[in-house]
Amino acid sequence: MTGVRGGGLDDETLQRLRSRATQLLLKEDWREYIAVCSRIVDGAAADRRVLCSALAHRADARARLGDSAAALADCEAALAADPVHLGALLSKGKILRGLGRYALAADCFRAAALAAGGGCGADEARELFEQCRRLEAQARSGAVDLSEWVLAGFAGKCPDLAEYVGPVEVRRSARGGRGVFAVKNVEAGATLMMAKAVAIGRGVLQDTTDGGEKMVVWKDFVDRVLDAAEKCPRTAALIHTLSTGEERQDDLVVPEMALFRQELEGLSLTDDTNMVMQGTREVLDVDRILKVLDVNCLTEDAPAADVLGNNGVVNCGVGLWILPSFINHSCHPNARRTHVGDHAIVHASRDIKAGEEITFPYFDVLVPVSKRREASRAWGFECRCDRCRFESEDFTLKQEILKSENDLVNGGDMGALVVRLEEKMRKSMVKERGKAFLRASLWSAYSAVYDSDKLVRKWGRRAPSEALVAENIADAVGGNENVLRAMLRGSKDANGCGNRLEVEDKVVRIGRATYGKVVKRHAMRALFRLTLDANNNVKV
């Protein structure tokens, strides 16, 4: 005779359901798997052991589908029945880790390690406990070291990263709407924030890819954002804080910083924030999300972005990162971002003073002011940064700037252009910052000279050295790969840039401003090699 479980499942049925669940698990058919687990849960109410493991398994599957709230509810139900259930503790810890609640996750893994004793699961629990402690420290300090991974040639899984909100605050910006501001002085290279994407769309595209494949990546990405917003009220609330591009700038609400911190529960939020958290499900429709994505998506191959660890694969990567979405554009930027897996790390690309607005370039800023104006209009705004104002309003230089831009378009001897511009700047006593702005704008003329042995022979003595120009631009426009490459090349004959040690220091400084302090000095050399090897059309 077969035994009958309290809730009505006999042994034979239970065995059948378990075999079915194993098949579905192997096929990763999570929806069916959840349905089978639910049948076991419903039928095994009186058998605590069976009930708890079915709940823990269902929690795992629900978490895989992104339904963290339902997954956590399953874990709580299992732990209410058996507070030291190993599977439920591990599942709960993993879900909390995924939500960035590292301290609570570490508590679960500690309890799981104790529950496992020396037996099966103990090593995994201890390892997860250590990982969550590391992530918790990262989330507090932002201290990350990617050096080992870089030195290993980005082999293996990319390092685990936490979310981090550094010394920054969202405030009203003079550019209109909101912007992100430094709340204390920040050194070039320092991490300002680390954000995990709400969702990412990636495709490995051929060089010849047409728009169709990109559309598939985009559609897939949009579906993921919609899914994430539907399943998680916090994600929906965060998306709701972003601009759709249709509001009056003055109507845009400045969100509380607490909203961006993962350890949201436990913090006291103002009524405004609570209202945002509670009221978003109703107002966050597909149409609104699409508009938000239009204004706020970042692409991995954009200017001011480095992707670490893609090992040269041609990638089309688009994503939504909430806090970085509040960063405005400037042609005189002070920040860059590094993409590691699904995380965007934003760092200072030059020294930033407390109170200064954090900006990164939305488009290539090593081009003349007229081109930048076109690009900002395509984005739907008029850039009025100090560099744009200097280049469009300085009366003494206006003619020279126009002529240089024309020469650039029409081709010809770029050496003559560079020497004439340098002469004009010298005569007009343009300050170092102004020189940097103009050299950055006419960067393609300068690099055409440095790239050509013939032009260097012809104009080299009258044009400033490559390293000197690179250093000058990096001081004003911030470190970036083009400037770094020029500094690396120019440092071999860095006349005017100091002795060997001084030049080496300058190279490292620009390297740090370009890649951030997440890569230490000894590992930066590997990135320098990649920078030098990269083909010439690498982004800013």
Ligand SMILES: C[S@@+](CC[C@H](N)C(=O)[O-])C[C@H]1O[C@@H](n2cnc3c(N)ncnc32)[C@H](O)[C@@H]1O
């Ligand atoms: C990713 S959002 C940046 C945050 C936005 N300011 C807000 O309040 O939500 C991009 C939008 O910000 C505005 N923006 C960004 N940089 C700007 C700039 N330099 N000048 C004027 N508007 C800018 C534009 O409306 C742009 O479409």
